[in-house]
Amino acid sequence: MRDMAEFDRQHSQALEGLWFLGDVHAEFRHIARALEKLTKTMSKTPNWLVFLGDIDIDHQPFREVLAPLRQNFPEVKVAFIHGNHDADTYEHWACLHDCGDAMALHGQVVEMDGVRIAGLGGNFLGRIWSPPGEPVFANKAAAMNRGAFPWRDGQKPNPKLHGAIYPDDVKHLASLRADILITHEAPSCHPYGFAALDQLARDMQVVRSFHGHHHDDRSLDYALQRVTLGFDALAVDYCGIKNGLGQVIYAGPKGW
Structure with missing residues (x-):
């Protein structure tokens, strides 16, 4: 397990400028409020807004949703992973990834x-892979391109296949190294989480992970398992915001 306190000391300024956003489900007003409050009280803004999935838009491209942010806070950069609801329809998937300069x-x-x-975006789907069970498909291409017969009469593959977690994606990430891992699904410290994500975090030698998906924040309980996990796991609840140190910026529907 890496030294979390030392990592935070070395990167404190950068971590304060990284904001991780829980599931917004097409609600963005709280982000503007949080940014406006910060600029009024501290005369600064975060450097990055990082969405943890379930942005959940299907009638407007993400780049248009972000246009007011670009106008009012041009220095703030945006990154995201997809969640399960970002693959509810092909329109959801297209709108999210029509994202302009968001990463x-x-x-x-x-x-x-x-x-x-x-x-690592998406969720575990039983028809694809539900650890610790064996995967049905190794990657998205294999799941979506099964020949003409399953998609006859002009049908398309189920759009949810876009949002699934695939073994090949996890294997690729496991070969890399990072400081922070963001996922939509939760690691095993959540009652509905997955040990496969624990292992991924350990393989990547991360200090900290953030997830959304479950619309709750059990981070205090997670902290009790930190040594066992081998990293610092944090949740961000519905419309919540935390910085890279795990400090609450906005507490979701519960307010400040």
């Missing part, structure tokens, strides 16, 4: 102000 983090490691952030 899709799924399946890669990106350095943000000296901190390496890894992204």
Whole structure:
């Protein structure tokens, strides 16, 4: 387990400028309120807004949703992973990924102000892979391209296949190194989490992980399992915001 306190000391300024956003489900007003409050009280803004999935838009491209942010806070950069509801329909998937200069983090490691952030979007689907069970398909291409017969009469593959977690994506990330891992699904410290994500975090030698999906924040309980997990796991609840140190910026529907 890496030294979390030392990592936080070395990267404190960068971590304060990284904001991780829980599931918004097409609600963005709280982000503007949080940014406005910070600029009024501290005369600064975060460097990055990182969405943890379930942005959940299907009638407007993400780049248009972000346009007011670009106008009012042009220095703030945006990154995201997809969640399960971002693959509810093909319209959801297209709108999310029509994202302008926002960065899709799924399946890669990106350095943000000296901190390496890894992204794994989506959720575990039983028809694809539900650890610890064996996977049915290794990757999205195999799941979606099964010949003409399953998709006859102009049908398309189920859009939810876009949002599934695939073994090949996890295997690829496991070969890389990062400081922070963001996922939509939860690690095993959540009652509905997965040990496969614990192992991924350990393989990548991350200090900290953030997840959304379950619309709750059990981070205090997670902290009791930190030594066993081998990393610092944190949840961000519905419309919540935390910075890279795990400090609450906005507490979701419960208010400030």
